[in-house]
């Protein structure tokens with residue numbers, strides 16, 4: 763699988779998915795970002811990638827605590843975006859170890 767599946771990007775941005783901070787390519791959907799991190803499993807997930815199956819639903823939470831459900835293949839990742847829950851299909855695609863694996867950058871964890 764090559765880089766050509768991604769929209770052109772110059773830098774990576776940080777988002778949080780299920781409590782884990784990940785670096786994903788800017789100008790790309792949340793789903794592409796997940797694929798960027800878990801290439802093999804997300805590529806072969808039960809996903810249409812074109813807005814039809816709705817298997818890629820995720821719930822975002824903004825800074826005010828407001829939650830919103832979006833489809834990850836049609837929503838671009840934004841810096842600081844927080845995904846608090848994902849569909850079963852996405853969870854399967856990410857694999858059971860995704861959210862329990864080490865955060866990519868513990869130093870930025872919020873500490874009291």
Ligand code: FES
Pocket residue numbers: 809810811812813814815816817818819833834835836
């Ligand atoms: S992957 Fe099918 S709607 Fe997003």
